[in-house]
Amino acid sequence: xxxxxxxxxxxxxxxxLAGLWQRRGIPLSLxxxxxxxxxxxxxxxxxxxxxxxxxxQLGFRDGLFDASVTIxxxxxADLVLISPRSTSSVSMAGFPKRRLVQAMAAPEVEGITPxxxxxxxxxxxxxxxxxxxxTLGFEPNDPLFTDPSLAPxxxxxxxxxxxxxxxxxxxxxxxxxxxxxxxxxxxSEIAGKRVRVAGLVGLGTSFGADGNLLTxxxxxxxxxxxxxxxxxxxxxxxxxxxxxxxxxxxxxxxxLPSDVTVLTKQGFIDFEQNYWRTSTSIGFIFTLGxxxxxxxxxxxxxxxLYSDVSDHLPEYATLMxxxxxxxxxxxxxxxxxxxxxxxxxxxxxAAGQGLYLLVRSATQLPVFMDTTRAxxxxxxxxxxxxxxxxxxxxxxxxxxxxxxx
Amino acid sequence: MAAAAAIDVQDLCHWYxxxxxxxxxxQGVNLRVAAGEVVLLTGPSGCGKTTLLTLVxxxxxxxxxxxxxLGQDLQGAGRRERQQLRRSIGMIFQGxxxxxxxxxxxxxxxxxxxxxGLSYRVRRDQAREWLRAVGLGxxxxxxxxxxxxxxxxxxxxARALAARPRLLLADEPTAALxxxxxxxxxxxxxxxxxxxxxxxxxxxxxxxxxxxxDRLVRxxxxxxxxxxxxxxVTSG
Numbered sequence: 001x002x003x004x005x006x007x008x009x010x011x012x013x014x015x016x017l018a019g020l021w022q023r024r025g026i027p028l029s030l031x032x033x034x035x036x037x038x039x040x041x042x043x044x045x046x047x048x049x050x051x052x053x054x055x056x057q058l059g060f061r062d063g064l065f066d067a068s069v070t071i072x073x074x075x076x077a078d079l080v081l082i083s084p085r086s087t088s089s090v091s092m093a094g095f096p097k098r099r100l101v102q103a104m105a106a107p108e109v110e111g112i113t114p115x116x117x118x119x120x121x122x123x124x125x126x127x128x129x130x131x132x133x134x135t136l137g138f139e140p141n142d143p144l145f146t147d148p149s150l151a152p153x154x155x156x157x158x159x160x161x162x163x164x165x166x167x168x169x170x171x172x173x174x175x176x177x178x179x180x181x182x183x184x185x186x187x188s189e190i191a192g193k194r195v196r197v198a199g200l201v202g203l204g205t206s207f208g209a210d211g212n213l214l215t216x217x218x219x220x221x222x223x224x225x226x227x228x229x230x231x232x233x234x235x236x237x238x239x240x241x242x243x244x245x246x247x248x249x250x251x252x253x254x255x256l257p258s259d260v261t262v263l264t265k266q267g268f269i270d271f272e273q274n275y276w277r278t279s280t281s282i283g284f285i286f287t288l289g290x291x292x293x294x295x296x297x298x299x300x301x302x303x304x305l306y307s308d309v310s311d312h313l314p315e316y317a318t319l320m321x322x323x324x325x326x327x328x329x330x331x332x333x334x335x336x337x338x339x340x341x342x343x344x345x346x347x348x349x350a351a352g353q354g355l356y357l358l359v360r361s362a363t364q365l366p367v368f369m370d371t372t373r374a375x376x377x378x379x380x381x382x383x384x385x386x387x388x389x390x391x392x393x394x395x396x397x398x399x400x401x402x403x404x405x
Numbered sequence: 406m407a408a409a410a411a412i413d414v415q416d417l418c419h420w421y422x423x424x425x426x427x428x429x430x431x432q433g434v435n436l437r438v439a440a441g442e443v444v445l446l447t448g449p450s451g452c453g454k455t456t457l458l459t460l461v462x463x464x465x466x467x468x469x470x471x472x473x474x475l476g477q478d479l480q481g482a483g484r485r486e487r488q489q490l491r492r493s494i495g496m497i498f499q500g501x502x503x504x505x506x507x508x509x510x511x512x513x514x515x516x517x518x519x520x521x522g523l524s525y526r527v528r529r530d531q532a533r534e535w536l537r538a539v540g541l542g543x544x545x546x547x548x549x550x551x552x553x554x555x556x557x558x559x560x561x562x563a564r565a566l567a568a569r570p571r572l573l574l575a576d577e578p579t580a581a582l583x584x585x586x587x588x589x590x591x592x593x594x595x596x597x598x599x600x601x602x603x604x605x606x607x608x609x610x611x612x613x614x615x616x617x618x619d620r621l622v623r624x625x626x627x628x629x630x631x632x633x634x635x636x637x638v639t640s641g
Contacts (some may be wrong), residue, residue, distance in 0.1 A: 024525055025518040026511045028504075035506035035548075318502040321464060322568065323492030323519055325485070401491075402464040404498060405455045405576045 029335035032308065033343075043304040044344045047381060050297025051348025052355065054290045054377045055369075059356055061286035063367035068207035068276045069269045070366070071134065076146045077113070078245045079103075079252070080268040081235035084261045088275035089134070090208040092117045094231035099260040103235070103252055108243035113142040116220045117233035122213065123189040124174035131172055134209030135163075135190070137220025143238070144214070153199040157216040162198035163190070168364060169211025176200075191223045205364050207276060235260075290380075297384045301340060305392035309333060313399050321401035330393050337389030341382045348381070349374065410473070411572045411604035412438040412461055417470035419456055430456050432627035434470070440571070443595055443605040445615055447632065448624035454608045455576060457624070461606065462494055462574050463487035475571055492519050495565030495603070497575040497594070501557035503549040509536060509560045510545040516567030535563035539593060555586035562594050566601065573598050575607040584613055591617055 033040045068089070081100055085093035100112050116137030121130040138144050140157040153164055165186075167177035177200055179186045186197040190213070203212045221227055239245060245264045253262040263271060277283045309316070316329050349369075356367045419431040430453040438444050446454050459465045461474055463482070472479040477490055495516075503512045514532040517523070523531075536542055539559040549557055558578060565573060578594065579587030591607075591614045598605045607618075615621060623632035 022524040022526075025528075026507065026514050028507070028515075031506045031511070312505075314502060315504045318498070318504075319515065320488070321462070321491060321496050322516065322564075323488060323490075323494075325488050402459045404502060405459055405462075405464075 028332050029339055032312070032332070033336060033339055036308070039304055039308060040343075043301060043340050044347065046300030046304070047297055047340060047344025047385065048347040048351065050293045050300070050384065051345055051377055051381050052351045053293030053296070054380055055348060055352035055373070056355060057286045057289035057293065058373055058376065059352070059359070059367045059369075060365075061283060061290075062370075062373065063359070063365040064207055064282055064286075065273045065276055066366050067205065069272050070204040070206040071136075071209070071212065072265075072269045072272055074145045074147065074203060075236055075265065075268075076143045076238065077236035077265050077268075078239040078243075079237040079249050080263045080265060081237065081260050082263065082268070082271070083233070083259065086233070086261075087279070088208065089117075089206070089272055090119060092233040094228060094233055095235075095260045097230045097232045097235070099256055100232070100235035100237070102256060103237055103262075106248060106252060106255075108239045108248050109237055110240045111143070111238040113138055113144055113236040113238075114217070114232040115144070115234040115236060116217055116224075116227070118220075118224060119209070120190050120213070120223060122173055122211070124172065125176065125179070125186060125188045126174045129172075131210065133169070133173060133190075133211040133213050134206075135213040135215060135220065135223070137215050137217045140216050144236070150201060150214075153201060154214070156198035157214070157219070159198070160216075160219055160222070161193075161195050162215070162219065163195045164199045164201045164214040165197045166203040166205075166212035166214075167200040168202055168204045170205055170364070173211045193223050195219070195223075204366070294380055294384055297381065298388055301337070301385050301388035302391050304340075305333065305336060305388055306395055308336070309392050309395040313395070314404055316396060316399040317401045317404045320399060321404060326396065329396055329399070333389050333393050333396065334386065337385040338382075341378075341385035344385070345378050345381050348377070352377075410437050411440050411442070411475060412436060412606060413471075413473040414457075414461065415471040417457070417460065417467070417472060419453070419460065419465075419468050421456075430627055431460075431470075434624075434627070434629050436622065436629055438572075438604050438606055440604055441599070441602045443598065443617065443619045444607070445618035445621050446606060446608045446624060447610065447615070447621065450610075452624045453627045454624050458574050458576055458606070458608055462496060463490045492568060493571050495568060495570035495573040497558075497561050497565050497573065497578045499577045499580045501549065501554075501561045501581075503557055503560055503564070505549055508546045508548055509541060509552065509556075512549070512560055513563045513567050516564040519568045532563075532567055535567045536560070538566075538597060539563045554581050555590060558582060558586075558590050559593065562590070562597070566597055566603070569601070571603055573603050573605045573607075575605065575609075577609055577611075578607065579609065579611045579614060584611075587611060588613060 083093040083095040097114050100114055103109060104112055118135055119132040120135045122133040123130050140154040144150060156162055165176045176186050176197055180197055180200055187194060201214060205211065239248060249262045249264050319329060353369050356369055359365060359367045414434055414436040417431055417434040420427050420429050422428055434457060448454055460467055460472055463474065463479055467480045474490060475493055510532050513535050514529055517528040517531045520528065533545060536545060539562055541556060541559055544552065544556065579591055582590060595617045621632040622629050
């Protein structure tokens with residue numbers, strides 16, 4: 001008994017859909033497009049081109065912003081202390097390590113890790129050329145990254161003059177990983193001092209750093225003897241489970257002196273991305289690139305639809321003379337725009353996937369087809385096609401049925 | 406009888422242009438076409454025949470005088486009222502004006518698609534039926550491009566009749582056809598219109614087809630006069 005109304009629901013929807021299906025007419029928009037294959041091909045090529053351009057530009061932009069925080073994401077921290085004078089990962093300023101120790105007074109704090117952070121000159125062991133590499137110094141017994149595979153390797157750093165090399169570093173740093181895997185002892189110079197590669201880690205390059213190196217605080221200070229005593233660049237704070245990082249960060253900020261900034265981990269990530277977004281023209285350049293694609297697409301779709309309407313003007317006028325109203329004819333053009341958007345998006349999406357793969361393998365940038373971007377580009381293409389259709393519709397006003405006799 | 410008239414035009418005047426360029430094309434036209442009647446309209450070119458046709462076809466705003474078509478007064482009728490009325494008026498043009506990207510069957514269905522409350526299948530079957538009625542049952546899936554002039558005009562007739570009009574307006578439907586084909590097309594048109602009880606007002610120059618008319622009217626300098634059917638026997 002109680003099942004009856006539940007079953008009635010889909011039936012009415014079905015009936016309604018069936019009714020719509022029965023009421024359908026000749027699919028004029030579809031036939032207008034498919035029976036003019038050359039025009040359709042031009043339109044689709046234009047839309048796909050615009051779509052690919054938008055996918056590439058937005059992909060690069062997001063990829064670069066994402067890449068700028070490759071390292072930031074890895075840290076095992078709920079809160080991060082940095083100096084207010086730090087502007088980005090490529091110019092981190094120091095602050096007293098004491099602040100991090102003071103933060104331990106807060107009841108929520110479970111553990112801390114002081115981190116030295118700087119770009120140092122690494123000598124390519126093969127070509128002897130130097131290149132700056134992001135070097136992090138930490139106490140080998142302290143947790144640094146959330147990835148548990150680091151801890152056993154970190155113990156190798158307790159010996160002085162040892163480093164862990166990021167095997168995803170760019171090849172310009174030399175064939176360190178392949179030499180190491182082949183069993184060779186890899187030694188090189190950092191800032192003029194001899195170091196030995198004790199192991200490999202997989203971190204990934206970022207915007208500011210073409211390669212990464214991990215070492216102990218002791219070795220780090222040896223490499224950079226001018227570092228003021230008791231000064232660190234980054235302080236990681238781990239909180240007890242269940243505490244609210246944002247609230248603790250806010251409280252610590254008021255309790256600690258103003259020579260330190262307290263950020264949540266996300267805040268630390270945002271801090272870095274914000275630098276690249278606002279203090280460089282990267283965001284503007286790539287957004288402009290995407291906008292260009294949008295405009296080019298608009299022009300092409302408008303041209304195609306406008307000439308399509310113009311060519312068929314006597315036919316539209318005939319339909320009006322037969323009693324079709326203007327709205328239904330505008331609908332024909334609108335549906336043409338809709339179909340073009342749908343048909344044009346698919347090749348753009350496929351090409352986007354392929355090009356992202358290419359970019360990933362060529363640049364190691366983390367460019368992926370994420371849902372947000374896929375939806376954004378589709379929305380842009382839809383707006384592009386519908387706006388063009390809207391403009392092309394104005395031509396329909398010239399269809400005067402009185403003129404066709 | 407008066408109420409049943411398909412067309413009732415009284416003292417219709419029409420001008421083109423404005424100011425000093427203003428030119429009167431219709432000067433007090435009176436015309437009555439009864440339901441189911443076939444009337445042919447002749448006259449020299451430029452005398453206003455087509456203008457009259459577009460006014461009766463609700464394609465143009467009436468300026469002065471009274472035009473009643475299928476019982477509806479067109480004086481002061483708005484865009485939407487005229488568009489609604491046009492659904493009951495079939496039109497056949499000099500050129501066939503078929504939609505190039507649609508097959509013969511789909512073109513005719515554009516006519517039957519105007520009928521409310523019928524399922525897609527019914528409308529399609531009707532379109533096929535009409536094409537068979539005009540003798541093109543084996544050309545359903547051809548594009549206009551692949552049809553001859555006479556065939557195209559027959560598709561146009563099927564399309565006009567598929568919307569089940571009560572009035573059919575035709576403007577020189579034989580102009581683009583040779584005399585034999587033209588004769589066939591017009592006879593077909595007349596026969597089908599009669600079967601449907603549909604009134605026909607046809608503008609023509611073609612002297613060979615005048616005999617299909619119930620009545621002949623002649624227009625000269627914007628005025629109408631009843632014409633003798635030039636010795637030919639009127640049908641019916």
